[in-house]
Amino acid sequence: MRILVVEDDPMLLDGLSVGLGLAGFTVDAVQTCEDASSALAAQDYDAVVLDLMLPDGSGLDVLAALRRRKDATPVVLLTARDQVADRITGLDAGADDYVGKPFDLDELAARVRAAARRGLGRADTVLEWRGVTLDPARQTASRDGRGVPLTRREFGVLRALMERPGTTVSRAVLEEMLYGWQEEVESNAVEVHIHHLRGKLGAGFIKTVRGLGYRLAEESP
Amino acid sequence: MSSIRTRLFAVLVASTGLVWLLATLWIYVDTEAELERVLDARLTEAARMVRSLLAEGRVELALGGDAAAAAVAPAPAGDRPYDRQLSCQIWSLDGRLVGRSEDAPRDRLTDARSGFSETVIDGETWRVYTIEDAELGVRVMVGDNVRVRDRLVGGVITGLALPAGLIVPFLAAVIWFSLRRGMAPLNGMARMLSSRAASDLRPLPDENLPREIAPAVHALNGLFRRVEAAREREKSFTAFAAHELKTPLAGLKTQAQIALASGDGAVHANALRQISAGVDRVSRLVAQLLDLAAIEAGDRAPALTRAPVRPLVARVVAEMPPARDRAIVLAGAEDAAGPVARFEPALLTLALRNLIENAVNHAPEGGTVVVRVEAEAGRARIVVEDDGPGIPPAELPHVTERFFRGRGKSATGSGLGLSIAQEAMDQTGGALSLANRAAGGLAATLTLARQEEER
Structure with a gap:
């Protein structure tokens, strides 16, 4: 799940990148309104964590511009101004959630997950497909009740597919979801992850759609 | 006395009363002197009239006769309280009473040979004017009973004092009412100030202010403005300070949670490094906030x-x-x-x-x-x-x-x-x-x- 974090404080930005990364997100981090706007224009994110007081303007402006473009990307506002009036302003400007500083990292991660889930139009917190269960909050997967150990990337690929059952997801999209800007993507990285997943969940769980990408198999092999 | 109105009232009533008293005194003294002069003139005139009557022979003088028989001199026509005020005696130069008016004492009115004099006869004080006429060989004495004179003056004073006594309470009422009207703007201001909350720093309305309280209202409004500005500054300062402290605190907490959660040595070490630097930053921020507060609170004109x-x-x-x-x-x-x-x-x-x-x-x-x-x-x-x-x-x-x-x-x-x-x-x-x-x-x-x- 790829998210954009907009925060001007370097220490907090570092904490958010690392902390949300540990929580299973692929994090792109920017420090200004301008950079946030260009990132949002260039890339689809599952959610945005947006600070309000930025050096070149207010996060609310970024949010307003986003909503003007009919972009429904879930936005969690992050700010030290957490008076009720500020929260109301933020939510009415189109934010999906509002977290006051200082916050609990796990809570923030949960709120971002919830916002992203609602963004995909899902109510279930746990994904299920043919005996395989995926819990994004705990970052655990199980098959027929037995836990299956997955790496962070494998989990990301599986989640991307399970969030869109029956849909073919291209390799490029999977790469975008898995890797942030600074990360080097090896040319066959996605194939390797798919290969490992098949090994752990059964060879027929993920189908290859030649020339298009991957999707979950409909029936038992 | 802490009420301006009561104090003004007391001062005004006391000074009005005093002015009335002084005026009454003055009128008393003046009236007495004037009355004295008028009555003296009357004595002189009456004496002269008697003498001229004698001189023209219109009145028979019994120079040798019994004084008691001779009842001469016109008693001035007058109303009852002032009936028979004047008494007249005509004495021969050799000391015999040749004539007297009705009710005039039998004793000689004065020993003075001529002019004004005062004598006490039978416990009554008389003011007497004497004319000596050597040709006729008589001395005409016309006298006033002083008690009657005093009663006259007394009447004038009573006429003054009575209305004064009635007027002073009326004046007091008028003064009280006027003061109430006059103090209305002050009272209004006091009411407005006492009815508002302590945090209400809106300026007082300053239109149509009496000149006397305008400076006070302007000063008060100026003070309100300054306090309000200081409060605003403080509020924005506090809000900013809170904001600026919360962000690094959020960073510290996030990094601490990462340090606790991550098993990766490099991530762990980086988080701790960030925490250490973050604490330095917050310390510096706090020190600077204190510096800024100290400058703000400091002497406005420090000694250079x-x-x-x-x-x-x-x-x-x-x-x-x-x-x-x-x-x-x-x-x-x-x-x-x-x-x-x-x-x-x-x-x-x-x-x-x-x-x-x-x-x-x-x-x-x-x-x-x-x-x-x-x-x-x-x-x-x-x-x-x-x-x-x-x-x-x-x-x-x-x-x-x-x-x-x-x-x-x-x-x-x-x-x-x-x-x-x-x-x-x-x-x-x-x-x-x-x-x-x-x-x-x-x-x-x-x-x-x-x-x-x-x-």
Whole structure:
């Protein structure tokens, strides 16, 4: 799940990148309104964590511009101004959630997950497909009740597919979801992850759609 | 007495009463004197009339006869209280009573030979006028009973005092009412002030104010405005301070949670490093907030001392904490006699230290911060130069605003340093100017008050 974090404080930005990364997100981090706007224009994110007081303007402006473009990307506002009036302003400007500083990292991660889930139009917190269960909050997967150990990337690929059952997801999209800007993507990285997943969940769980990408198999092999 | 109205009332009633009393006294004295004169004139006239009657022979004088028989002299026609006021006696020069008016005492009215005199006869005081007529050989005496005179004066005074006695309570009522009307604006103001909440700092309405309370209302409104402004400043300061503290605290908490959660040694170590740096930053921020609060709370016109600038600058530079691998250099010879200026040492130290810190924070690794003391046109200037990125021109006007942190901000900055320097210079009578150097980096200049300037 790829998210954009907009925060001007370097220490907090570092904490958010690392902390949300540990929580299973692929994090792109920017420090200004301008950079946030260009990132949002260039890339689809599952959610945005947006600070309000930025050096070149207010996060609310970024949010307003986003909503003007009919972009429904879930936005969690992050700010030290957490008076009720500020929260109301933020939510009415189109934010999906509002977290006051200082916050609990796990809570923030949960709120971002919830916002992203609602963004995909899902109510279930746990994904299920043919005996395989995926819990994004705990970052655990199980098959027929037995836990299956997955790496962070494998989990990301599986989640991307399970969030869109029956849909073919291209390799490029999977790469975008898995890797942030600074990360080097090896040319066959996605194939390797798919290969490992098949090994752990059964060879027929993920189908290859030649020339298009991957999707979950409909029936038992 | 704490009520102005009661006090005014007492003063006005007392002074009105006193004026009435004095007026009555004056009228009394004046009336008495006037009455005396009129009555004396009457005596003289009556005496002359009697004499002329005698002289023209209209009245028979029984010079040899019994005085008791002769009842002469016209009694003045008058109303009852003043009936028979005048008494007349006609004596021969050799001392026989030749005639007297009705009711006149039988005893001789006076021993004076002529003119006015007063005599006591049978316990009654008489005022008598005597004319001597040598041709006729008589002495005409016309007298007034003084008791009657006093009754006359008494009547006049009673006529004055009675209305006064009635008028003073009426006046008191009028004064009381007028005072109430007159004090209405004050009362209105007092009512308005006592009915509003302590936090209500709206100005009082100042239209159609009486001239007397206008200064008080204006002063009060001025005070309200200042308190309101101070409160606003404090509120925005607190809000900003809270904001600026919350962000690093959020960073600290996040990093601490990462340190707790991550098993990866590198991530763990990075988080701890961040926490350590973050604590330094928060400490510095708190110190700066306290500095700023101290400047704000400080004396508005601090005592300036006249001293050479360079020793202070040298001390501040020497006392700066080691700045990682950025060098802080004080340019110029150690013993150079620098310019002299007027300044407040503590404020100047604060301003300079914050500028140097700012420069150090923005200088690149291995960079140099140069501090110079210059004299130009009688002014002492302290210039702090760094070789960092400088400040984008669009941000230059804003960097001295509190908590402003531009795009080129450093990791440890709080956005307060330049603002502290600015406020400290404002108070010590100097100026702070910022400019980007042609060679790159920022030059911050503190210009101190002219050394000749006496404040």
